Amino acid sequence: MGNHKKYWKSEIELSSDNEMVHKLRDNEFVNELPIDNFLENKETLKDTNTNRRDFLKYLGFSTAAATLASCEGPVNKSIPYVVQPEQIRPGISNFYATSISDGFDFANVLVKTREGRPIKIEKNSKSEDQGPNARIQASVLSMYDSSRIQGPTMDGQDISWELFNLNISAQLQAMQASDKRIVLLTQTFSSPTTESIIKEFVNKYSNVEHVVYDSISESKSLDAFEILYGKRALPTYDFSKSDMIVSFDADFLVDWQGGGFSKGYSKSRVPKNGKMSKHYQFEANMSLTGANADVRIPLKPSIQKLALLKIYEYISGENVNVKLEDELDGKIKKLASDLKKSSGKGVFITGISDVNAQLIALKINHLINSKVININKLSLIRNGNDTKVDKVVKDVINKSVDGLIMCGVNPSYSLPNSNVFNEALKSLELSVSFSMNNTETAMLSKWVAATPHYLESWGDLEIKSGNYSLIQPTIKPLFDTKQFQEVLLNWIDSNDLYYDYLKLYWNNRILKGLSWNQALHDGVYNLKSVNPLQYINVSLGNRINELKNSVNEGFELSLYSKVSMGDGKQANNPWLQEMPDPLTRVSWDNYLTVSKSDAERLGLKNTYESNGALNSNYAKVLVNDQFIKVPVVIQPGQAKGSFGLSFGYGRTSGVKNELQTGVNGFQVYNQFDSTQSVEIEVINEVHEFACVQLHNTLMGRGDIIKETTLEIFNTKDVGEWNHVPRVSLNHIATPVTSPDVDIWEKFDSSIGHHFNLSIDLNACTGCGACVISCHAENNVPVVGKSEVRRSRDMHWLRIDRYYSSEETFFEDNQTKDDISGLGEALSVFGKMENPSENPQVVFQPVMCQHCNQAPCETVCPVAATSHGKQGQNHMAYNRCVGTRYCANNCPYKVRRFNWFLYNNNNEFDFNMNDDLGKMVLNPDVVVRSRGVMEKCSMCIQKTQKTILNAKLERRVIEDGEFQTACSLACDSGAIVFGDVNDKESEVLKLKKDDRMYHLLESVGTEPNVMYQVKVRNT
C-alpha cells in the first residue's frame, strides 16, 4: 500500500511555477552527469560548471571505466584483401629500385616496402653513384607528411584536375595569342624525358621561356667549365684515385657540386700498403670536409682567393703579383710543388662562388694532369643559371613577365630579395606552382598543382652522363596529385600518359631493344658512350686581376648547406630537424658560427646552463641595407674575420609550427654569392639551443679515440700506437685482456654466430646517414627541441665529435702526461676544456657496444637486459620497469629512456603522433612505451631475418648477408658488420687488424663493437 500523504515544507510549494521550488527540486536530485560536455572538447569543458560532487562522480566514473576497460581486451579486426596483389605477402618486405631527384638531392636508391608501404630507403648496389645521404634516407618520411597538399587549388580553393587543366590551357592559349611572356622556372631535372616534354611544351607555346633555378647555385662552376670545355656541365671526380687533395672552401663531403664524393674519398683515406691520400683544406667555416682533412688552414674567403692565385703562380709559373704572409706562402709553395709531383694523382678543387676562381681550379687540374677529375664523365645534377634567374626575377618585379610556372623551386623562400618578388608574384596574370607542400611560393600563387612525392611518381634520371636511371612508384599516390610531366603533357594536348611516354622514350632512345623490365628492376642502366671534350686555352690575365680586386678587408659571411637540412626542401621532416649537426652538435637550429677571438672582440657569447643546455646571445648581421638576427655558436676552427650561416632553415609556410626553426640564410644570398661582406652587432637577448654535446675536447684521453700519424703507423711497432691498456693486478701492471684480471665468468660464444661491428675512424666522415637510417629502421622517436635541450634525445646511434685542445690530439696526450701535482692538474685540465683555435677534429659513432661483460646487465633488478649467445645485448622492453640503473652504469652512455609516450602524445606532435606519419614505422620493431629504456639492438630483427631466410632455404649464410641499418647506410665503408665465428668474414679480418681497439678497453667490458685507430697523414 502506497503512502499518498504529501508533506509540505512551505506554502511556496503550493504554487507550482515558483522559481524557488524548481531550484530546490533540481538540487535534491541532481541531473545526469554532463559527460558529453566533459568529453567533447576543451572549450566546452571550460564552460561547464563542475562542483565538488561532480568531480567525485567523474573520479568514480573514470576509475570504473578504466577498470572495466582494462579487464576487457580490445576487439581487433583483421581485414584481408578482396583480391590480393601478387607481389604483396603480409609480413614480407619487397624492394624496388628507384631514384630521387628533388632538385637538390639525386641518387639511385632501393626502397623497402611492407604491405605496400615504403618504409625505408637503402642504397642500390647496382648503381655506380653515391648511395643515399642522410636527407635521402629521411625522404621516405617526407611522403607521409600530413601537411602535404591533397589536391589542386585555385586561389586556395579546391578544384578538380579537369577544371584546373582546362582553365590553364585556355589561359596559356590566350596569353600566347596576345604574346604575353611566360617563364617556366624549374629545378634541375637532369631527366631526359622531362627535358623532352618541356621542349615540346616550349615549342607549342612560343611565348614560354624555360629557366633552370638551383636554390643553392653552382652556376659559377658551370660557367667556368663551359669556358674551358665548351659544355655547360660539371666534371666528375673520383677521389679513390687520389693521393693528394687540395680543396679551397669546397665542402665536397656534403653538398659541393651536388655532393656524392664521400664514397671514393673514404676509399683513399684508409691506409693500404702504407699509403693513404693527403688532404689539405683551406676554408673559412669549419666544414665537415675540413674536419676530415689532414691539414686544415683556416682562411677568410678573400684571403683564400689570394692564396688560390699564389698556388696558381707556383704551378703555372705565371706571376700574379700577390703578397702573402711568409708562413702561409711557405706552406703554399710546398703544397704546389707536391701537387706538381703528384703524377696525376693530385686534384685541386674549390667552392668559391667566383667564375675566375673556378676557372683557375680547372686550369690547375689541367696543368698537373689530374686523373682524379674526369671531364668526359659529366655530372648533370646542377644546371641553374644565375644570370637568367636574376633576369627573370627582375622582369617579374618590373612586370615584363606576365606568367610564371614553377616546379620544384620555392623562390619566395630562397630568393634574397624575396619581399619585392613576392609582391610582384601576387599580381601576375598567371602564376602556377607545382608543389607538395603549401610552401611560401605556393601560398602566393594563384594556381597550385599538387605533385606526388618521388616514391609515388614515374620518371627517369641521368645523374652522370651515360648513367641512366628510372624512377618508379612504390605506392599509389596518397592524395589527388599529378606529376609535373603528366600535367605538362595535358597542356600540350597529348593523350599520352607520362608512363607510356617514358617507356616509349626509353625503348626508342636509351634501351634500344634491351628489356624495359630489366631496366626497371635494376633501376639503373649505364650507357658507355663518350664524347671527349677538348680543352680550350683561355688567357687568364684579366681574370686574375678581377679576382685580386674582389678582396675584402672587413668581416665576411660564408653561407653553407648543412648535411641535415640542405636547401630546406625537407624542413618539415622531424628526423632531419632532430639530427644534430656533425660539427656543432646542435639540432633544431641554424646559427652564426664565429671564431673565438672575434666573439670575444664583439661580445658574442655562448653560455652553459646548469642542466647542460647551451644558450647564446644574438648577432645582428647587416648585409647591404638589410639585417637578420641570428643566434651564435662559437666554432673552433672558424677563420678569423669570417662567419658562417647555413641555408635551409627559417621556413615559415607549409611547415608545422614546431618545425619552423632557425633563420633563413637565403635572405642574404645576394647575387647567388655564398660570400657576403657583413657588419656584426650584438643583440643581448638569450637564445636557447638544443645541443647534444657540450664537452668538446678529449682532455688528453687518448684511449677513447686512438690516433696516430701515417709515419708512426708505417714505421713503429703496434704497441707504440695501439697499446692495450694495463690495469693493476697485485700491484703489477697487467694487460686488461689477460684472463687473470677478469672477475666475471665468460660467455661461451664460440658456437653459432657471434656478431661484431667494426667502425673505421679513418673512413668515417661523420656524415650522419647512419643516424637517420637507424631512426627509420628502429622506430626511434623524435622528442623535439625542448626535450633535446634536456639531454633526452633518443638517438640510438650518435656521432661524437671531439676537438683537440692543442693543435693536435697528440699534443693533448702529451700535455696530460706531463701534468705533475694537483695544482697543475687543476689549471691544466681547466685549460684543456677549451678547444684550440684551429683544432684537429675527430668523429666517433657510438652506439650500444654490446659488451660481452655488460655493466648494465648486472644491475638490472628485473633482468630486462640480458646477454644473447650471438653477442647481442638484449633489451626486453616489456620487462623493463624504468629504474634507469642500467643507464647510470653504462660507461658509454648509450641507453635512452622514454620519458614520455612519444607516440600518441599531442605534446610531441611529430610523425609518431600522426596517422599518416605512423605509416613509416617498421612493423618488425616494437614501438616503445613510456617509462622503459631502449638502446641499439644491433638490428637483431635484421640478423634474425637473415638467419631465418637461410633456414628456410636450407643453406649456410655467406659473409656480407648480415647487416645492420648503420652498416647498410654507410657508403664510405666505415661500418662493417658480420659474424666473427665465420672464418672468411670481413669483420674477422678487421678484428685481427693491428688498428683494432675497443672503446674504454680498460673498463674490461669486452665490447662487440670495435674501432679502427685513426691514422692521419700529417
Add this chain to the structure above:
Amino acid sequence: MYRVSRIILLLYFRHLIFIQFFKLLLARKPTLFKHFCHFFTSNRVVKFWTLNLLFLFSTSISISAQELDISKGKSLFNANCASCHKLNKKLIGPALKGVSSKYEKDWLYTWIKNSASLIKSGDEQAVAIYKEYNKVAMNTFPQLSNEDIDNILAYSDYVPPAASNTGSSISSSNQSDQSSFTNDLVLVLLTIILIVLVTMLFLVTKTLKRVVSNNGVDTDFKKLSGTPLWEKFIKNQFLVIVSVIFLLLSSAYFAYGYLMQLGVDQGYMPIQPIHYSHKIHAGENKIECQYCHSSARISKHSGIPSLNVCMNCHENIAEYDGEEDLEKGYTKDFYTNEIRKLYKAVGWDETTRSYTGDTEPVKWVRIHNLPDFVYFNHSQHVTVAGVDCQKCHGPVEEMEIMYQYSPLTMGWCINCHRESNIKVKDNEYYTKIHEELSKKYGVEELTVAQMGGLECGKCHY
C-alpha cells in the same frame, strides 16, 4: 544436511580431480585427446551410419529394378561432368536434370563423345547450344561408352524419394532430444534423492531430540558452554590470527590466480561476420591449412586468405550440400546463406557468373592477438620446424566456430621451446652448429632452448 553437502562437495572435487588428471594426461600425450574426442563423436556417428546404410540399402534395391546403375552414373558424373554441370542449376554448362527427355539419345551420344565435330558439321541443335553458352565448347569424352552415358543420364533423371530424407533428419533430432531428456531425468532423480535425504536427516534429528527429552537430559546447550561459539572464537587470539593469515593467504592466492588470467584469452570465440566453418573445410573436405593460409610457409603472418582464394572453389560451390546440425540451426540454407555473404563481399553475381567489381572487404575479428612487443614468425615454426598447425591452434578441423585453443602466454611458448627438438635433417644451416652444440651438451638431439630459444631477444625486439 552436512553430510549430504559433503558428499556433493566430494563428488564435485572428484570430478575436478578427474578433469585435472585428464588435462595432465593430455599435456603428456596429445593424441589421447583425439581418441577421447573420437570416442564421443563416433557414438553418434555410428548411429548415423547405420541409418544411412539402411537408407542406401533400401534405395539401391529400388534402383536395381531399373536395370541401370545409378550409383555408377553418379560416380561418372562426379568424375567427368561435375566441374561444368549441376543437376538443378546452370553452371558453366546447362543443368542436366531431364536432359535425356530434351534430346534424342543417339544425338546425345555423339554430342558427349565429341561435341566439337558436331558443331563443325553444322548440326542446328549443336550450334544453338554452342551459341547460347558463349561459344565455349564442351570438352570431348571419347572414353565414355554408350552404357556409361546411359548410366549418367539415368543418374541425372533420378529423383530421390523425399520421405526418407526427412525421416533421417527427424530421427537425428529425436536422438538429440533423447540425450537432453536423459540428462534432465538424471537431474530430477538427483534432486528427489536430495530432498529425501534432507527430510530423512531432519526426521532423524527430530527423533533423536525427542528421545533425549524423553530421557530427561537437559538440552540447553547454551547453559553448558556459557558463552556462544563466536565469542569464544574472538577471545582466542591464536585462532583469530591464524584464520586471518589463512584468509589473507587464500585471498592472495585467488587474487594472483585472477590477475594471471587477465589478458589470457584462451577459448576466445568471437562471432565472425561470416560463419566460416573450419570443420566443413578442413575437416570434412580435408583442405590443407596452407592452401588458404599460404603465407604461413614464408612469412611471419599466416595470413587470412584474400577473398579471391575463397572464390577458387566457391565459384563452383554456391550451395552447401553436406551434413547439417539442426540443433544449432546449421541447416543447409544457413550455410548457403553464408556463401551468399561471401559473394556479396567479393562482388560475384551468381546469375551472370561474373564479378561486378562492387566489393566490400570482410572485417574478420582477430582471434589470436599476440601483444605488440612479441615477435612471432609462422614460417620459422611451420616450414623450418615442421610444427603441425594443430599443435598451437588445436583441432581446427573439428571447430565449427574457430576459437583460441592455446593460452598464448609466454610460459606456454617457453615450455614448448624446452621440450621440442630442432628439426635439423636436410637443413644445411644447422649442420655445423648442431654438431658443435650437441657435442657440447652431450646430447643426440638439441632442444630449441639449447639452441638459444629462451633468450629474451629472440622474441622481444
